[in-house]
Every structure is written in C-alpha cells, then in structure tokens.
Amino acid sequence: MAEALNLVDDARPARRAEALALLDALEREAGGAGAWRIGVTGAPGVGKSTLLDGLVRALRARGRTVGVIAVDPSSRRTGGALLGDRIRVRSAARDPGVFFRSMAARERLGGLAEATRAGVVVMGGAYDVVLVETVGVGQSESDVADLADTLAFVTQPGAGDLLQFMKAGVLELPDVFVVNKADQGPLAERTARELEAGLGLGERSAEAPGAPRVVLVSARDGKGIDALLAALEAHFASLAEGGLRAERRRRGRDRFVEETLALRYGSYGLASVGGSPALADRLAGEPGASGFALVERLGREIEEALRK
C-alpha cells in the first residue's frame, strides 16, 4: 500500500506512466462500487482529527478495514507543510486494519492535490472504507465532495448563525452535518437547530431520501459517534438504493477532469477543445473511463491544439 501511494505521488515521467496505468485500472475496476469513500471537512479547530479517531474506531469495531487520508494545507510561501493529524488517530500504527497517510494540499491553493484523489483510489482497492479529512474552506470542500460518496461537514457550537452558514455556502454540499463539542450543552443544541433550519429553507428537502441530517457529537468523550455513523450509513444506503452512487462518482469524475485541465491549461486551453459544453459531451460519451486517463488524453489534445 505504502509503495503504491508513493508511486501515484511520483512526478518523474518514467514512474508517472506506471502510476497512471495503475490508477486507471483501479478506478475502472471500482466504477461505481468498491470502497465507501467518506469525506470529512470543517474549519480548523473544530475537532476533526479527534472525530476521525472516533470514526475509525467505530468502523473497526464493526469489523471494517479503514484507509485514512488526512490533508493539511501547504504554506504558500515555502511549500512546506505540517501534517499533525496522525497524533490523534492512535490506531494508525497499531492496527493492521487501519492505514493512515498524511498529505499536503500542495500548490492547489485551498484545494486538494491530485495526489489526494489518487490516494483515495489506491486505498479503495484494499480497504472497506476510505476516510478523507481536510480543512473545509472554499475549494477543498468541493474537491472532497467530488471525491466522496458521503460528505460530512464538522462545525462547533457557536460557529455561526443561520445567515453565516448560508453566506459561507456550507449548506449545499454536505450529506451529514456534525456539531462537535456537544458537551458544551445549549450552545451546541442551538447551532444544530440553526443548521436544521437552514437545510429546511434550502432546495434540499428534509423529507427526500438521503436528505442531509444534523448530528450532535462529543468526539472528545466518544459520545454521538454511533449516531454519526448511523447517519452516514443511512446516506450511503440511500445512494445505493437509487443506483445513485455511480452517477455521483461520474459527476465527481467530470468535475475533477474539468478542473484539473483548467488548472493546467487555463480557460484558453479548455477553449481549444471546445470549452466546457464540448468537454461535457465528451465525458458523457465515456462513462467507463477513469478520470486520470481522461486528464492525460484530453491534456495531450489540448497541448496539440495549443501547439498549432
């Protein structure tokens, strides 16, 4: 596993070809199935890594193997990164049923590195569940939404009122909302109610299957973790029922391809192959191809077009 993760992170051309072959094979094999991918996002300091530890333990107690990718931001100025989440997940180096890899977000400012998606795909080939934890601000939240089957957003009591949640746009993507530090009592309850109210107001109906839920958790005391896992599982079950999982993954793949190409070649580059609409048609015509293969193939086309 460690070797495979090193390989897919390797930028040297010779290794890159090997990595792409592996990723393409794994992603096509998984398709809309394979490991359950759970994304966990939230602002710094809300207790994500402690929550992660609780989730890993709960999943292990149910006999499932778990791969974890914990993403921390890279410094814009130095490129360096401090990856400290491993400290909280004590089973990381003790339990062979858990694999933990820390990653830096790198040059993808505020978002996830391509390596993160690659890591999720690789781990998905070997573990029952893959957890991706990242600081949820701006781009990284939608990046992780593109990756995950189920997305959990973690916040803490007093993090904001309804208006602030709406303004921050955090109400749109997550499938489960977690108010951590519920040991703080009434303030936690109020934050949970604000979130529920916000969800009721939005376009996402509370009655629909797979509608987002709000769960109160005290990760520090291990309270509410079971309820959280139940909520995550309920969402996952609703995906499976409607055959929605494959569709969600395809959408995520499409956004990954478009955004990666836009990042590499800019809007000018994208326009050279017909822009977004043409790209969407192309992608729709290739439902079985992996995101990685598509990025490579389309990338070459763009480079050729740009050369002319």
Add this chain to the structure above:
Amino acid sequence: MARDDGRLPRRDEPWVFRTYSGHTSARASNELYRGNLAKGQTGLSVAFDLPTQTGYDADHPLARGEVGKVGVPIAHIEDMEALFEGIPLDRMNTSMTINATAAWLLALYVAAAERQGVAHGALSGTTQNDIIKEYLSRGTYVFPPEPSLRLITDMVAYTVDEIPKWNPINVCSYHLQEAGATPVQEIAYAMATAIAVLDAVRTRPDVPADVMPRVFGRISFFLNAGIRFVEEVCKARAMTALWDEIGRTRYEVADERERRFRYGVQVNSLGLTEAQPENNVIRIVLEALGVTLSRDARCRALQLPAWNEALGLPRPFDQQWSLRIQQVLAYETDLLEYDDLFAGSRVVEARSAELLAEARTELEKVLAMGGAVAAVENAYMKQRLVESHTRRLRAIESGEITVVGVNAWTESEASELAVGECSILRVDEAAEREQVERLRAFRSRRSGAEVGAALRALGDTVRSGANVMPVSIRCAKAGVTTGEWADALRAVYGEYRAPTGVVARGAEMLTEATDKVRARVKALSAKLGRPLKILVGKPGLDGHSNGAEQIAVRARDVGMEVVYEGIRLTPEEIVTSARDEGVHVIGLSILSGSHGVLVADVLQGLAERGLAIPVVVGGIIPEEDARALREAGVRRIYTPKDFDLTRIMDEIVDVVAEAHAVR
C-alpha cells in the same frame, strides 16, 4: 521586624536546600539521598523514572529502555519503603516531581510512612501535581484534562485536613519557561492553572466554604529562574503581588498569611550549555541570586541543577558542587542579615509593575476563553509558547541574544572538566532487568485476593466519582503496583493526547539561510519525484517535546512536508508510520537518556521490513553513545550545542540525497 536601617535583628533561616535526584533503583537512590543529607542538604526532591510518572510497570513494553533512567522506579510499597529507609519521614520535607500518578505516589508515601510508625498527619512535603504544564511542556500526562483536574482536587480535598502540612499541588511556571515562555506568559499561565484548580475545588460538595482560605494557603508554586536575573527578581515580586490580589478578590481570603506566595525553584536548565560547560556554574550562581536576593519574594526551597546537565546524568560530585553553591550563598554571604534589598528601587518596582500589568491582561484573556483547561484544549497557550520559543531560538541563531561559548566567543581551551566517559553518571544497563525481577518477585509474594479486592474497590470509587485517596492508600497497603493502579484509572478515564501547538499557520522563518536550504529541498524533491517528506517523533516515554516541535516547524519553513507524530511512541509504531507515510527520512528526539535501546529498536525494525529510510537523532547524547549510534547506522546526531536549526535542515537534505542516491 527589620530595624530602620534594614538590618534584621536575627539572621533569617535559609530556604530549604534540595537536589532533584533519583536513578537506577530505590536502593541506589536511598544511598544517594542519605549521602546528600549528610552533606547538608535540608530537604529531598525525588525524581521518578518515566514509567512511574506515566503509570507503567517496568515490564510494560512502553517502559523498555526507560527504567531507572531519569529517576527512580517506584512500583509498589516495598520500593517506597526502600527509598526512605533510614530517613525518618516525620522529620523530612519531601518534594515529589510526580503529576499524572501523583495521587498514587502520595498513597504509597503515606503507606510507607505508616510502616515507619509515622502518622500521615505528621508528613510534610509537596507533590508537583500540575497537569496543565504537562500538557503544555513536560508531556507526562495520562488522562484527559477533566479527570486529571478531578484527581488534583481529590488530593487537595484530602490533604487539607488529613495531611495539613502537605502542599498537594506545586503550580509550575518552571516548565513553561523551559518551553519558551516569556516572564509574562509564565506568570499568567501559572496563575490561570492555580485558578482552574481552586475553582474546581470550590465546587466540590465535600469542601465547605470556610475551608477554602486554608486550601488557598496550601497552593504553592514552582518557578524557574533564568539568566536575566534582574527581570527574575521582578517576576517573583509581580507574582507575589498578583497571588495576593487573587486571594483577596477572587477567593476572599482574609488572613494575609494564607495569601503568601510560597514557591520553590529549580533554576533554568534551558540556558545551560553543552559548549564550555564550566560556564554553567556561573550561570547557576547568578540564577540562584534572582530568587534569593529579594527577601519579600524569596523562594522557600531551591534546587540547583548540575553544571553538566546538558551532557548527561550528573554524578554525586556534580550534585555536591551545586549544593555547595547554596551553602556559600546562605551561610558565608551576608544576604540573610538584611531586609528586602529592592523595596523602593525605581528599576525593580517599575519592571515589576510592568510585568504585573501585562500578566493581568494575559490572565484575563485566558480566563475569558474559559480558563486554563479550555486554553489547553484549544491549544491557545501551547501555540503562544511554541511561538515564544521559536522567537528565542531565532534570536540565538541571529546573535541578537548572546550565549557565551555558543554563539559568541566560541574559541576555547580544551575543557579540563568535561573529559571522557567518567564525567557523567551512567545508569547500569542491568538496572531495568533487576527492577523487573524484583517486581515479579513482589507480585508472586503478595496476596492476590487482597490485591484483586483493592483494585475492584478502586475501580468502583473512580466510577462513582468519590475521592480516590483513601482507596489508593488501601491499594498501596495491599500491594497493588503502579501499572495496575494507573490501568484501573485508564479503564474509566481513557487516555489523552494534548494539542501540539505546532500549527500549520504559525509564523514562518524566511531568511537568506532558510531560502538557500529551501531551494535545495525543492531541487532534491524534483529528483525524488515528490516533495521531501520527514517524520519527526519521540520514541519512549520522554514527553519533552519542545525540541521536536522546533525541528518540525523549521523543517516546514524550509519547504519539507513534515509528519509530526508527537510523543510516547514505540519503535514499532515509528517504523510503521515511516513506511505508511512514505517518508524519506526519520528524525527522532530523545532526552531521557534511553536513546541506546530505542534507536537500536527503530533501526532493527526498519531493517526487518527492508526499509532503507535514513535516521537522524537529537537529544542529550554523550559522545561515546553518539559514536556507537553512528556505527549502528544513525546518519547524524544532534545535541544541545547544535542550536542552528537551519544548518540541521541543510544536513538533513544531505542525508536524504546520500541515502536515496540522488544528488
């Protein structure tokens, strides 16, 4: 009362003289204590080994390499009896540096005293018992903050009537300074800690309101004294004033005597240098002045480190030299013949007032966010300390702060003092095995039925929330061991990992030197195919994470991806983490002297799994050991004299390039 001219009618009694000591075994430490007392030491200061401090028996896997290293191993009542054999406990003032397991060690002390025929009411001494600074600096915590605070207040509530001359907690600003605290931070965070304890005691139903003034009067402090000794005089004076103020306003303590700021001191170890170590003697003397000169703010007890602490474990001779410093200061000089030297001093009063005002503001800030426990959990205090420490180290690197023999006047004659293998004490490698043998013999001797019943009662008590002291004393008498007692509490309270304060968003160091190393990191990363990734961690039980944290921060600043793994890791865990994380190099930090065993285990683990990941090690590592480690395959070794972190990073780039055969 002093006369008008400031002369005292009678010479003051000196403070209590102590030396922080203990190693190898209870018997060896007892011999050391008796020797020190015979030389004129007036109190004892017990250093426990790390397994005892973190609640493990000597045969636990995490105890490997640590038994008897930084202190004495105490596993059960017979160890405690042996430690004080021939030392009448009703006439001894004993300070115990024990925190997470303080309730247990006090229980053993009480039980051992009883076997000496001494009633517990006659005991006097101190249990350090300040868990907040363990989270912030020292790292020997076990349980989460809430139950830890609960244990502290159990001891406060128990001792206030049962052992009235006992200081149940010694609030430590000492370790905050070692972790980089400014004087203002030291004052504010120590006061916040004391307030957290007192507020928690106040809400206990078993502590009536009229007992609170006495409780307040039993809270003592443990301070550091740095080389800026004028400022240290002012710091002690500011703390004296602030404590009095808190007593009056927050706790309504009417009796002025109960509001007295009582404190002991260990002078600064952070500033002791490995280079030209003889200079440390002068530093220690000046630091001792900082906490003794001002009569109004004079320490009650003083421990001086040995001049060669940065090199390894001091010998009895080195400890004697430090004791003699105290004796010369107290008995030969005229210091104790005068009233306070600084009353009315423009300089001292102005600086004291300034520190007091700034500390008050910082204290208010911590209280506003919910007090010391909240400021541990949200990492506020830890982040401030890491920042201050980073600033200090940068100032030494840049020469803004002068450290003689380190960044100035480094040319030196060969030291006549620090020569060879015999200049430090070595713990006999057989000590661990012998302690395990004694422990196993003890276990087979005791009554299993009594032990089982006592442990069940302990578990019930902990779950019920009743005071753990009486049942812990019962456990001590029944023959329960340190590991068993702590396991019973772990089963209910769980274990805790404190925030590291190493934050992704901390201030970055951007200098010409770091730019240069960063360019090298970038170039090497391209050759490696992905960014240079380093694992920084601390194997063993040593919790002093300040050095490892500084290394992690600087590695980030030169552009590395840094997996910071924190403290209390087994070699096995480090090897697994290094593999899973795909790092290019491992940096280990060990200050407890157990580097021999722990590093060997890491190297062996890597070899067994076929991992060719180079290892560098930092710590208090004598040259002989360094040679052995290099021969075993460690690529670089850093000791306290290597203060230039950027240069260390530059060398780590070399190590990675060599190991991965890319240039």
